[in-house]
Amino acid sequence: MPPKVFAWFAETPMIALSDFVALTSSRDSEERARAAHLAALCYLDHTGPADEHAALYAVLIGFLDDPSVKVRAALAYGLLHSAHAPRAVVLALLRDSAVIARAIAQYSPALLDADLLPLVPGAPLPMVLALCQRSQISGRLAAALIGSGMREAQLLLLRRTDVPVPAEVLLRLADSEGRDCELRGALLARRDLPPDARLLLVRYAASDLRQARIVRGALHAPRLDRLFRASEDEAIAAIGEKAAAQENAHYASALAAAEQLNTRLLLHALVSGQVLFLAECLAQLAQTPRRKVLNLLETGSRAALQALLAACSVSDPVRGVLVQLIRHARTVDLASDVAGRHYVITVVLEELIAEYDDGIPADLEEAFSYLSEQNVRLAREAARQVMSAFTGPEGQGTAVALPVTDERRLLPAA
Structure with missing residues (x-):
């Protein structure tokens, strides 16, 4: 370890220099993990000279080669939520073992779309789900994640109203997956769903509803046809009115x-x-x-x-x-x-x-x-x-005059 780094550690109240050196050279992975986590925190909190900061950076790089997953995981945990974490270290951890890579992919704000987009093609479901749970997701990354075709990831993203999804992606998904009731519901709940995609989903829903036995058995076929046709007219016009209001x-x-x-x-x-x-x-x-x-x-x-x-x-x-x-x-x-x-x-x-x-x-x-x-x-x-006006509270006192009927004109009971 560089002498200046020793000096900087010696001035910190967290741990004695000799103890830190012992941790870094210990055969116990738990102790080395503690040292890696401490080094990460010290790097992020450092406000001293630039050469000391550079020396701390070298210490972090050294921990990347540690054979223990625990040590590298502790290093990742120390850098996980910081936007100022060194990109070279973060990118190396992004390509580490699955558990470390998923944590970095999900939480690290230091990563850019250019870092994350290459991970999506061919990524396993746990990694895709980790990416879907990032605090901020751009429209470009959202399009790639939805395009992965993994239903769980699609549902997770569609239910996140804070994630902007391009209109053409929503329309394409509505066209290809509109028969899936759960996906259809998640799409219809989005305020940014394009009007033509909303109409397409309404038609899918009407088709599924019409095929239901409980519906087909409840109404006579001609009346059912009129009901669904009127409902489709209402849906087309209502969606169109909202779209026109938005110009x-x-x-x-x-x-x-x-x-x-x-x-x-x-x-x-x-x-x-x-x-x-x-x-x-x-x-x-x-x-x-x-x-x-x-x-x-x-x-x-x-x-x-x-x-x-x-x-x-x-x-x-x-x-x-x-x-x-x-x-x-x-x-x-x-x-x-x-x-x-x-x-x-x-x-x-x-x-x-x-x-x-x-x-x-x-x-x-x-x-x-x-x-x-x-x-x-x-x-x-x-x-x-x-x-309802007559039978409501305001019409309770209203009386209706009944006609007087000649009992001789009544038909006998059957």
């Missing part, structure tokens, strides 16, 4: 590219009050700025709305229905007023029936059928709200 145009453009922006979806976005999503969809179809579309929806004339919808390649009869809905919707908060929504749809349906007294044309059948479905559903919701 994310990719979601609507992806739907347009996949030819999923049909009449039914436009009607649903309109009658459910999801105006931002509707504007984004129309902007994509018409290749028009969204701000201009929003202005037309709010204040545009009938002719201007017709021109906008014509640019979206909407058929003439459907354009008329959409224009009527838009004009009626300007006076009602469709997003929260169920009764108002029911009123608007009822008025438009009555106008259609009056206009086409010879029968609804084929071009309008899909729109008419959708509006009729919504009218029934909204009528039920509005009725439940009315009944």
Whole structure:
């Protein structure tokens, strides 16, 4: 050991110089481990001359060659949580025995992505899990760890909301592993999940739910079809509204590219009050700025709305229905007023029936059928709200007059 290092140790109150020398040269690995740990702490706490610090560095390097795992582990433990640990020593310990390497990989803040990324390919599960538990993980390292394909590591990372995961990685994982219920739940719980990935996972969940025996046996097949179709419309529009609020145009453009922006979806976005999503969809179809579309929806004339919808390649009869809905919707908060929504749809349906007294044309059948479905559903919701008002605390004193029935008109009991 260099003389200056002896002098520095002699001035410290932790241990006498002679005792430290005895520890370093002991045949007992426990004593050498104590010396290695002490040397690591002294290196990190040193504030004296640079040559003494360099001498301590040489002492640490010497302990790397100790044949005992206990000694090298004690050295690692002393340097484990310090960002000022010497990189050469830390990197050497990172390539040491498995138990030492995992501890260094998990805890050492002195390591960079460039040090850790080469470890991921071909790494065993314990090492990958250790990397997943680092206090700070970059998006690049997270992508590599998820790309390892180890399910436990993927779940661990997805449940860490503090770890940024690139959007393309989440989308790729949703596409490949969306059938896995546990992974799907972890993905759906993330706020940074891309909208198109969220929609994909919702569809996977709906498919699995539909195949469940308890669901298939609970409802008649046509009603089950209507229920799932309505639920998918709601999911697409709700995700789209949130994406539009974040000014994310990719979601609507992806739907347009996949030819999923049909009449039914436009009607649903309109009658459910999801105006931002509707504007984004129309902007994509018409290749028009969204701000201009929003202005037309709010204040545009009938002719201007017709021109906008014509640019979206909407058929003439459907354009008329959409224009009527838009004009009626300007006076009602469709997003929260169920009764108002029911009123608007009822008025438009009555106008259609009056206009086409010879029968609804084929071009309008899909729109008419959708509006009729919504009218029934909204009528039920509005009725439940009315009944809850009567049966709630405020309506407890309300009396309902029952009709007087002539007993002679009653049918005999069966």
